[in-house]
Amino acid sequence: MSDNFPPDQRGPAPEDGTRRSFMKQAGGILGLALAPPFISKAERLTALSRKVEGVSEMQLKVNGTVRTIRAEPRVTLLDALREHLDLTGSKKGCDLGQCGACTVLIDGRRVNSCLTLAVMAQGKEVTTIEGLAKNDELHPLQTAFIKHDGFQCGYCTSGQIMSGVACINEGHASSDDQCREWMSGNLCRCGAYPNIVAAVREVAGNKS
């Protein structure tokens, strides 16, 4: 069953080929300090001592692919995804970490991308809603959202699904009450909550 949860568990191979090509591309950048075994201490300290001001190049690994953007340090991961990488599945709701519409996974953990700086997400595995499906095959939770009508307007949906995937993997969806508590960081103004709980619970049940 773990095959149904690939992106947040182990991540697909980078499209540009090998891990080495990723490391090569990313060489010398700040975020690489977060992957120490592959670079020498001297290189790491050089990277560390660099102060980033104004627009600079950043490399983000999103859905298994390393992509380069030029942005200021104040650009959030959410804005980097939406405005620089055309990955508009992650939504901007409140932009203050209160609604959950921007939820993505970083190294498998769900976070609010609106309160994450893109510059600090370098060297990590970012998974967005666009990275859940395998080609044309939807992630089981995406299928369950369709089956259970887990949305109305759809604005919160990608955040709900990303949060739901993490919630299931964390083992926090073993009852309706537990599911509601651990999905409370994702607001739905249409009030599709009963259907969202049904979808998350179904996939959690199938997994266990």
Next chain:
Amino acid sequence: MNNFAYQQVDKPKDATAILRDDKQAAFIAGGTTLLDLMKSNIEQHSQLVDINLLPFKGIEQTSDGLRIGALERMSDVGESRLIVEQYPAISESLLLAASPQLRNMASIGGNLLQRTRCGYFRDPAFPCNKRVPGSGCPAQTGDNHNLAILGVSDSCIANSNPGDLAVALIALDAVLTLENAKGKQRRVPLNSFYLLPGKTPHKENVLEPGELIVAVTVPAAAHARRSTYLKVRERTSYAYALASAAVGLDVQGGTIRSARVALGSVGAQPWRSPEAEKVLTGAPATEATFRAAAAAALRGAQPREHNRYKVELAQNTLVRALTNLTSA
């Protein structure tokens, strides 16, 4: 959000040196509170110093008790088996706080430095003595329904740290380890770390400029093992408390040998209540005792127009927390 420079460091002295030389710089760990404040134009910083590589990690039992590295995340600390079993109030306070996403991001040190949710502080269109010293406090006569009733002043009635963790930590005698720009460490009990507003509500704690929180230590004790955190809020989940209570008791043969009590969201700072502890210690673990302790805890309350309900709510919250603890 204003533009800023960014730098990652891996040595505490490098981090503190930057803040010593640049008064407008700030540390960033999880960023959940800092970026929120910056996006809301409540704080502006010239540069952010990423401290996530500093060696302030680990959750372990030491000879001094539980030691939590300041860079540990709320989710990891809240679900730590050691803490769930030996310091349940700390685990509960963390898992009832914020959302799973925010808990995955937010560090323990940052959590302790979060700032008030007072609507006047959060809206730069209003005066606020905490944000702009001397500008005034509209909360005194305005919308103060979720503001503090203990330790308040005519300058400020905000619950300065609105979080949950600090309440549990203060109840259980937590001590912070701090490190300054000279590399010198000092230990400060959390209960004397926070400052009451008085005439200077912009001074919220005793941190020196550039000083870092390294770790939190909590002594092992019977009242820590038997502790709980109760949070009352406007909705079931993902909201700040209207009132909360962290309590720890050592009860033997029906008599309370030692007691720890702190209240959340009713004090200008997380509110340890030696008055309640005095009533509880040596008394029988009965509802009458709990009621008397709750009355003692709220005796000094100074409510305003819209938060009078908190006097009763906080007492009931404390009584229920103590009842839950002794009936379990």
